[in-house]
Amino acid sequence: MKNILLTLITLISFSLNAQQIDYDNFNTKLADSLLFVKINEFRDSLGLSQLIYSKVIYNNISKDVSQLQSDNMRCYHPYHPNGKTKLNSIKKQLKIELDSIMGKTTYGKFPLGYYEVCSKLVPVRISSWGYTTRLGKIKTYDDLIQKSIRAWVVYSPSHRKILVGEFSNKKIMLAAGSIVMGKFNLSTSYTGMYVSFQIVPLLD
Numbered sequence: 001m002k003n004i005l006l007t008l009i010t011l012i013s014f015s016l017n018a019q020q021i022d023y024d025n026f027n028t029k030l031a032d033s034l035l036f037v038k039i040n041e042f043r044d045s046l047g048l049s050q051l052i053y054s055k056v057i058y059n060n061i062s063k064d065v066s067q068l069q070s071d072n073m074r075c076y077h078p079y080h081p082n083g084k085t086k087l088n089s090i091k092k093q094l095k096i097e098l099d100s101i102m103g104k105t106t107y108g109k110f111p112l113g114y115y116e117v118c119s120k121l122v123p124v125r126i127s128s129w130g131y132t133t134r135l136g137k138i139k140t141y142d143d144l145i146q147k148s149i150r151a152w153v154v155y156s157p158s159h160r161k162i163l164v165g166e167f168s169n170k171k172i173m174l175a176a177g178s179i180v181m182g183k184f185n186l187s188t189s190y191t192g193m194y195v196s197f198q199i200v201p202l203l204d
Helices: 002-016 028-045 055-072 083-088 091-102 141-155 157-163
Strands: 115-126 132-134 173-183 190-201
Touching (some): 028 141, 028 157, 028 173, 028 190, 055 091, 055 173, 055 190, 091 173, 141 190
Antiparallel strands (some): 115 132
16 A cells, blocks of 8 residues: 555645646645655655655645744744654554555654754745746756755755654654745745755654
């Protein structure tokens, strides 16, 4: 079941790799799927274990974190240092989800908090004359995801440590992430992209 799920998500990503971004109709769900797939591809290239996609984490943490960043126009970790409280509230759902994915009862415990990376990008500027100017080379969903991962891996040692981390002694780590569009700040017309990704390991 786990392999089937990963295969389906990977197939979704193929249709996105070359898809142009329409900033007036940004497809968050499709971008979020590609974010998960590309991080797993990066981990696989390093010989690391594959992350397991979690709809529970996506619905209860990932979307909220990115949206809170966007609402506040800041790149930060909204649930920290209260990650423990947020994770505790969904542990039962995570157990049920994991058991359904693995096809058996999975014994173990989730930690007190979760591992998280966040960032803020500025891929587009809307001018006062009504036209859109692309900034840099962010024209496709693949461009956007690759830029996000590269920023975490190359420019942030703490974020890289998370993306290449093996936090579960059971080799089971649930994960999800989300990308939300919003204003960059009040003083400019730049549109920002707020990106977050969470990893929750299962421990003995």
